[in-house]
Amino acid sequence: MTKEHADLKFEKIGPYLIHEKLGSGGMGTVYLGKHEETGRIAAIKVLPPTLAQEEGFVERFNREIDSLKRLKNPHIVEFYDNGEDHGTYYYSMEYVPGETLTHILRRTKRIPWEDTIDYGIQVCSALKSAHDAGIIHRDLKPSNLMLTPDNQIKLTDFGVAQLFASQRLTVTGGIVGTAEYMSPEQAQGQRASRKSDLYSFGAVLYVLLTGRVPFSGNTTVEVLHKHRYSRFDPPRLIVPEIPHWYDELICQLLEKNPDKRPPDAFVVGRMLDQIRRKVEISSGETTADIRPDSASAATRADNVDDGPGPATLMKQLVRSELDQQQQGSTLENIFNNTWVLVGLLILLILGGIWWNQTKALNPEQLFTKGEELMESEDFDDWKLAKLEYFDPLLERDSATWKPKIQVHLDKIQAMQSLRVPTRRPLSDESEPRRLLNLARDLYARRDFVRAEEVLKDLQMLLKVSPDESKRTGDEVEKLEKRWEEENKIRARNADWLDRTLKGAEDALQ
Numbered sequence: 001m002t003k004e005h006a007d008l009k010f011e012k013i014g015p016y017l018i019h020e021k022l023g024s025g026g027m028g029t030v031y032l033g034k035h036e037e038t039g040r041i042a043a044i045k046v047l048p049p050t051l052a053q054e055e056g057f058v059e060r061f062n063r064e065i066d067s068l069k070r071l072k073n074p075h076i077v078e079f080y081d082n083g084e085d086h087g088t089y090y091y092s093m094e095y096v097p098g099e100t101l102t103h104i105l106r107r108t109k110r111i112p113w114e115d116t117i118d119y120g121i122q123v124c125s126a127l128k129s130a131h132d133a134g135i136i137h138r139d140l141k142p143s144n145l146m147l148t149p150d151n152q153i154k155l156t157d158f159g160v161a162q163l164f165a166s167q168r169l170t171v172t173g174g175i176v177g178t179a180e181y182m183s184p185e186q187a188q189g190q191r192a193s194r195k196s197d198l199y200s201f202g203a204v205l206y207v208l209l210t211g212r213v214p215f216s217g218n219t220t221v222e223v224l225h226k227h228r229y230s231r232f233d234p235p236r237l238i239v240p241e242i243p244h245w246y247d248e249l250i251c252q253l254l255e256k257n258p259d260k261r262p263p264d265a266f267v268v269g270r271m272l273d274q275i276r277r278k279v280e281i282s283s284g285e286t287t288a289d290i291r292p293d294s295a296s297a298a299t300r301a302d303n304v305d306d307g308p309g310p311a312t313l314m315k316q317l318v319r320s321e322l323d324q325q326q327q328g329s330t331l332e333n334i335f336n337n338t339w340v341l342v343g344l345l346i347l348l349i350l351g352g353i354w355w356n357q358t359k360a361l362n363p364e365q366l367f368t369k370g371e372e373l374m375e376s377e378d379f380d381d382w383k384l385a386k387l388e389y390f391d392p393l394l395e396r397d398s399a400t401w402k403p404k405i406q407v408h409l410d411k412i413q414a415m416q417s418l419r420v421p422t423r424r425p426l427s428d429e430s431e432p433r434r435l436l437n438l439a440r441d442l443y444a445r446r447d448f449v450r451a452e453e454v455l456k457d458l459q460m461l462l463k464v465s466p467d468e469s470k471r472t473g474d475e476v477e478k479l480e481k482r483w484e485e486e487n488k489i490r491a492r493n494a495d496w497l498d499r500t501l502k503g504a505e506d507a508l509q
Helices: 057-068 101-108 113-132 160-172 194-210 220-229 244-253 265-282 295-302 310-326 330-335 338-358 363-374 379-419 431-444 448-463 466-508
Strands: 016-025 028-035 041-046 079-085 088-094 145-147 153-155
Touching (some): 016 041, 101 145, 101 194, 113 145, 113 194, 113 265, 244 265, 265 379
Antiparallel strands (some): 145 153
């Protein structure tokens, strides 16, 4: 008998003949078995004996498993049955060959962003099915995501975290889940919701892309506190090649306030698919370049009924617009007048021209602005040129502008290589320096609201860190000056819009 078989505690559990032990953890042991009547191969999870002694566990166990057995989705591990064998409680589920994303990360450190979008779309399909059935996962993490040899994602232990709530409450003081991927509301002991799963999903995407979790600490309490109050480094600050649309989505998923996260998993899946298409268009590819046998293509085919198609969506939008027009206000009815609309159109065209002149830059202007920053001796200006001007140029028309920009990109890359040996790793930087870099990145991406919040935090921190204040003060002042100029432009634009709308309303009275 091999050592693997010698470690087995069971030869048979319920109707299953046990072949081998697959793994074990605090919540039980998993075996590979075969149903003695049907011959079906399954993974059987045997629960710790102490659980059955807890009040109400058996009823909760049967109720939760019955609801999970109704879940049918190609990206959720299927639950088969459950039972009790001589005081031992177990449940069986689909056996999935492959490895978890945790194992893949240990081997590769990071996963290419293109692959994570494919995986993410499949996870969204699984989350949508479960959420529609009223089931919340509560413990979404890479170790619960299996990748099959044909690149299919399978979400495991779906909803099972709640089964162990009683036992885990005694350990964590009211919290069910894994600290590194837990939403702020769960960290506070509040009830988990669909939006909580979306936060955890954002943390999963973050670690797949960057190789590190959004928040880490020496203790669980420290990690939970950071989820509630701290700021994370945007993924693109760590891995610059991530598309800015993808970076923005992950930041939205990781919002502290659940109301600021996307509405549901279906919307997130569509957003991921749109990001891929935007990148394809900006790089000159077409939809014909999409591989029909890819995992994401299979997901879209499998989930044809998961949501309305383009035609249905358009019909719903038109119907909504018609309903709003029929119930419109007096001002809206006046707008239906042809001459009024013509006048407003002229105003909007003239205003749009002015707006674009002051706000939007054409490709040549982007290139000129970037070159001006590259003439600076400050390497931070070079990075700003890449993020704010060169990257948008490449996204618009890579074929035309890459040959002209490449010399600057090579220069930035060369300087970055020279700076790496002397620069401390990002995780070892002081907190003021980290916040300064974060504010710069948010400013470059025109996320002024979040950038201003980070800058305020930085100013407060510098008041109690005099050593850092001297080193960082000049750079903060420089950033604030740029900010002030940008705010003046934004204020002028807002004033113009207010005056235009007020003038239109006055003219119609």
